[in-house]
Amino acid sequence: MTAAVSSLSEVPVVPGRECGSWTLCCKVYNVVELGKSAGKWCSYCKPGRGCTIHDKLPNECAAFNCLWKTMPTMSMQWKPDQSKMVLTLHPETNNIQVVVDPGLPSAWTRQPYHGQLRSLSKNNMPKGHLVVVFVNELATLILPDEDVQLGVLTPEQIVSVTQEAGPDGGVYEVKIFNRRATADGQTLEVVSSSRHPVRSAA
Numbered sequence: 075m076t077a078a079v080s081s082l083s084e085v086p087v088v089p090g091r092e093c094g095s096w097t098l099c100c101k102v103y104n105v106v107e108l109g110k111s112a113g114k115w116c117s118y119c120k121p122g123r124g125c126t127i128h129d130k131l132p133n134e135c136a137a138f139n140c141l142w143k144t145m146p147t148m149s150m151q152w153k154p155d156q157s158k159m160v161l162t163l164h165p166e167t168n169n170i171q172v173v174v175d176p177g178l179p180s181a182w183t184r185q186p187y188h189g190q191l192r193s194l195s196k197n198n199m200p201k202g203h204l205v206v207v208f209v210n211e212l213a214t215l216i217l218p219d220e221d222v223q224l225g226v227l228t229p230e231q232i233v234s235v236t237q238e239a240g241p242d243g244g245v246y247e248v249k250i251f252n253r254r255a256t257a258d259g260q261t262l263e264v265v266s267s268s269r270h271p272v273r274s275a276a
Protein backbone atom coordinates (compact mmCIF):
# COMPACT_ATOMS: atom_id res chain seq x y z
CA MET A 75 0.00 0.00 0.00
CA THR A 76 1.28 3.45 -0.77
CA ALA A 77 -0.16 4.94 2.37
CA ALA A 78 -1.83 3.79 5.57
CA VAL A 79 -5.54 4.48 5.31
CA SER A 80 -7.96 4.97 8.15
CA SER A 81 -11.50 3.70 8.21
CA LEU A 82 -13.67 6.71 7.63
CA SER A 83 -17.02 4.94 7.46
CA GLU A 84 -18.20 6.59 10.68
CA VAL A 85 -17.55 10.08 9.37
CA PRO A 86 -20.71 11.39 7.71
CA VAL A 87 -20.64 11.95 3.98
CA VAL A 88 -21.32 15.50 2.83
CA PRO A 89 -24.76 15.52 1.16
CA GLY A 90 -24.44 15.29 -2.61
CA ARG A 91 -20.91 13.86 -2.62
CA GLU A 92 -21.44 10.73 -4.69
CA CYS A 93 -18.58 8.52 -5.84
CA GLY A 94 -19.86 8.15 -9.39
CA SER A 95 -18.42 5.55 -11.74
CA TRP A 96 -14.77 6.68 -11.93
CA THR A 97 -13.55 5.24 -8.65
CA LEU A 98 -9.90 6.21 -8.27
CA CYS A 99 -9.58 4.58 -4.84
CA CYS A 100 -10.15 1.26 -6.66
CA LYS A 101 -6.87 1.90 -8.48
CA VAL A 102 -4.46 3.65 -6.14
CA TYR A 103 -4.79 1.46 -3.01
CA ASN A 104 -4.16 -2.18 -2.40
CA VAL A 105 -7.01 -4.35 -1.10
CA VAL A 106 -5.63 -7.03 1.20
CA GLU A 107 -8.81 -9.13 1.12
CA LEU A 108 -8.61 -9.38 -2.68
CA GLY A 109 -4.85 -9.65 -3.01
CA LYS A 110 -5.06 -6.53 -5.17
CA SER A 111 -1.92 -4.42 -5.42
CA ALA A 112 -1.79 -0.62 -5.35
CA GLY A 113 -1.59 1.32 -8.61
CA LYS A 114 -3.64 -1.07 -10.75
CA TRP A 115 -7.38 -1.08 -11.31
CA CYS A 116 -9.28 -3.66 -9.31
CA SER A 117 -10.56 -6.40 -11.57
CA TYR A 118 -14.07 -5.83 -10.17
CA CYS A 119 -14.07 -2.20 -11.31
CA LYS A 120 -15.59 -1.81 -14.76
CA PRO A 121 -15.24 1.33 -16.92
CA GLY A 122 -18.32 3.52 -16.66
CA ARG A 123 -19.90 1.28 -14.00
CA GLY A 124 -17.53 1.32 -11.06
CA CYS A 125 -17.61 -1.58 -8.61
CA THR A 126 -19.52 -4.63 -9.79
CA ILE A 127 -19.64 -6.50 -6.47
CA HIS A 128 -21.58 -4.07 -4.28
CA ASP A 129 -23.42 -6.96 -2.60
CA LYS A 130 -20.20 -8.54 -1.32
CA LEU A 131 -17.79 -5.66 -0.90
CA PRO A 132 -14.54 -6.39 0.95
CA ASN A 133 -14.63 -4.78 4.40
CA GLU A 134 -11.77 -2.48 3.43
CA CYS A 135 -13.82 -1.08 0.57
CA ALA A 136 -17.06 -0.83 2.54
CA ALA A 137 -15.27 1.16 5.25
CA PHE A 138 -13.59 3.64 2.93
CA ASN A 139 -14.49 7.21 2.13
CA CYS A 140 -11.98 9.75 0.87
CA LEU A 141 -11.71 13.24 2.32
CA TRP A 142 -13.50 14.78 -0.64
CA LYS A 143 -16.62 12.90 0.45
CA THR A 144 -16.42 13.77 4.14
CA MET A 145 -14.84 17.22 4.32
CA PRO A 146 -17.25 20.00 3.33
CA THR A 147 -14.43 22.50 2.81
CA MET A 148 -12.96 20.50 -0.08
CA SER A 149 -14.28 21.97 -3.30
CA MET A 150 -15.66 20.05 -6.27
CA GLN A 151 -12.27 20.53 -7.96
CA TRP A 152 -10.95 17.95 -5.53
CA LYS A 153 -13.33 15.22 -6.63
CA PRO A 154 -10.84 12.44 -7.41
CA ASP A 155 -12.03 11.93 -10.98
CA GLN A 156 -11.05 15.56 -11.68
CA SER A 157 -8.04 16.06 -9.41
CA LYS A 158 -6.57 12.58 -10.08
CA MET A 159 -5.73 12.44 -6.37
CA VAL A 160 -7.30 10.70 -3.39
CA LEU A 161 -6.91 12.36 -0.01
CA THR A 162 -7.21 10.63 3.36
CA LEU A 163 -6.03 11.17 6.93
CA HIS A 164 -3.33 8.93 8.37
CA PRO A 165 -5.02 6.77 11.03
CA GLU A 166 -2.47 7.62 13.74
CA THR A 167 -0.99 11.00 12.90
CA ASN A 168 -3.91 12.64 11.09
CA ASN A 169 -1.39 13.68 8.44
CA ILE A 170 -3.10 14.50 5.15
CA GLN A 171 -2.09 11.84 2.64
CA VAL A 172 -2.46 12.64 -1.03
CA VAL A 173 -2.25 9.56 -3.25
CA VAL A 174 -1.82 10.47 -6.91
CA ASP A 175 -3.09 8.48 -9.90
CA PRO A 176 0.12 6.91 -11.25
CA GLY A 177 -1.33 7.46 -14.73
CA LEU A 178 -0.88 11.23 -14.16
CA PRO A 179 1.98 11.46 -11.66
CA SER A 180 2.31 15.23 -12.05
CA ALA A 181 -1.32 15.84 -11.03
CA TRP A 182 -0.35 17.33 -7.66
CA THR A 183 1.96 19.91 -9.26
CA ARG A 184 -0.86 21.50 -11.28
CA GLN A 185 -2.71 24.60 -10.19
CA PRO A 186 -4.86 25.26 -8.32
CA TYR A 187 -3.98 22.00 -6.57
CA HIS A 188 -0.36 22.69 -5.74
CA GLY A 189 -1.15 26.08 -4.22
CA GLN A 190 -3.96 24.57 -2.19
CA LEU A 191 -1.68 21.78 -0.93
CA ARG A 192 0.75 24.44 0.24
CA SER A 193 -2.14 26.22 2.02
CA LEU A 194 -3.19 22.95 3.65
CA SER A 195 0.38 22.55 4.87
CA LYS A 196 0.51 26.09 6.19
CA ASN A 197 -2.78 25.67 8.06
CA ASN A 198 -2.13 22.19 9.44
CA MET A 199 1.58 22.15 10.33
CA PRO A 200 1.03 24.30 13.43
CA LYS A 201 -1.45 21.63 14.60
CA GLY A 202 1.17 18.91 14.04
CA HIS A 203 -0.37 17.50 10.87
CA LEU A 204 1.74 17.21 7.71
CA VAL A 205 0.78 17.01 4.05
CA VAL A 206 2.47 14.11 2.23
CA VAL A 207 2.00 13.33 -1.47
CA PHE A 208 2.49 9.78 -2.75
CA VAL A 209 3.12 8.70 -6.33
CA ASN A 210 3.24 4.94 -5.86
CA GLU A 211 5.67 4.60 -2.94
CA LEU A 212 7.61 7.79 -3.63
CA ALA A 213 6.67 10.47 -1.13
CA THR A 214 6.97 14.25 -1.18
CA LEU A 215 6.47 16.36 1.92
CA ILE A 216 4.66 19.61 1.22
CA LEU A 217 5.99 22.40 3.40
CA PRO A 218 4.29 25.81 3.29
CA ASP A 219 7.03 27.11 0.98
CA GLU A 220 8.90 24.08 -0.36
CA ASP A 221 8.36 20.52 -1.56
CA VAL A 222 10.78 18.02 -0.02
CA GLN A 223 11.41 14.71 -1.81
CA LEU A 224 11.36 11.95 0.80
CA GLY A 225 12.00 8.98 -1.48
CA VAL A 226 10.31 5.67 -0.75
CA LEU A 227 8.23 5.95 2.42
CA THR A 228 6.69 2.81 3.86
CA PRO A 229 3.46 2.83 5.90
CA GLU A 230 5.50 1.86 8.96
CA GLN A 231 7.77 4.90 8.75
CA ILE A 232 7.05 8.20 10.46
CA VAL A 233 7.87 11.71 9.22
CA SER A 234 8.39 14.57 11.63
CA VAL A 235 9.01 18.27 11.08
CA THR A 236 10.31 20.63 13.73
CA GLN A 237 10.85 24.32 13.21
CA GLU A 238 13.85 26.05 14.74
CA ALA A 239 13.65 29.80 15.17
CA GLY A 240 16.36 31.89 13.54
CA PRO A 241 17.14 35.45 12.44
CA ASP A 242 16.07 34.83 8.83
CA GLY A 243 12.87 32.97 9.63
CA GLY A 244 14.41 29.77 10.93
CA VAL A 245 14.80 26.26 9.60
CA TYR A 246 12.55 23.21 9.19
CA GLU A 247 14.22 19.99 10.26
CA VAL A 248 12.63 17.02 8.48
CA LYS A 249 13.26 13.54 9.90
CA ILE A 250 12.13 10.07 8.86
CA PHE A 251 11.98 7.37 11.54
CA ASN A 252 11.73 3.60 11.40
CA ARG A 253 9.58 2.05 14.10
CA ARG A 254 11.20 -0.93 15.80
CA ALA A 255 9.27 -3.22 18.13
CA THR A 256 10.92 -3.82 21.50
CA ALA A 257 9.96 -5.76 24.60
CA ASP A 258 8.75 -2.49 26.14
CA GLY A 259 6.79 -1.29 23.13
CA GLN A 260 8.56 0.37 20.24
CA THR A 261 11.50 2.65 19.60
CA LEU A 262 12.08 5.11 16.79
CA GLU A 263 15.30 5.06 14.78
CA VAL A 264 16.23 8.02 12.62
CA VAL A 265 16.62 6.97 8.98
CA SER A 266 17.32 10.39 7.49
CA SER A 267 17.18 14.07 8.31
CA SER A 268 17.43 17.26 6.29
CA ARG A 269 17.20 20.98 6.96
CA HIS A 270 15.26 23.53 4.92
CA PRO A 271 15.28 27.31 5.39
CA VAL A 272 11.90 28.82 6.18
CA ARG A 273 11.09 31.14 3.31
CA SER A 274 7.71 32.35 4.49
CA ALA A 275 5.82 32.51 7.78
CA ALA A 276 4.15 29.14 8.49
Ligand code: SF4
Nearest residue numbers: 093097099139140154
Ligand atom coordinates in the same frame (compact mmCIF):
# COMPACT_ATOMS: atom_id res chain seq x y z
S1 SF4 B 1 -11.88 8.13 -4.40
FE1 SF4 B 1 -13.47 9.01 -3.06
S2 SF4 B 1 -15.06 9.76 -4.45
FE2 SF4 B 1 -13.76 8.35 -5.62
S3 SF4 B 1 -14.79 6.37 -5.43
FE3 SF4 B 1 -13.26 6.46 -3.80
S4 SF4 B 1 -14.37 7.24 -2.01
FE4 SF4 B 1 -15.62 7.67 -3.82
Ligand code: SF4
Nearest residue numbers: 100116118119125135
Ligand atom coordinates in the same frame (compact mmCIF):
# COMPACT_ATOMS: atom_id res chain seq x y z
S1 SF4 C 1 -14.00 -4.51 -4.73
FE1 SF4 C 1 -15.18 -2.87 -5.67
S2 SF4 C 1 -14.92 -1.12 -4.28
FE2 SF4 C 1 -13.32 -2.63 -3.78
S3 SF4 C 1 -11.53 -1.99 -5.00
FE3 SF4 C 1 -12.64 -3.52 -6.20
S4 SF4 C 1 -14.00 -2.33 -7.50
FE4 SF4 C 1 -13.32 -0.98 -5.86
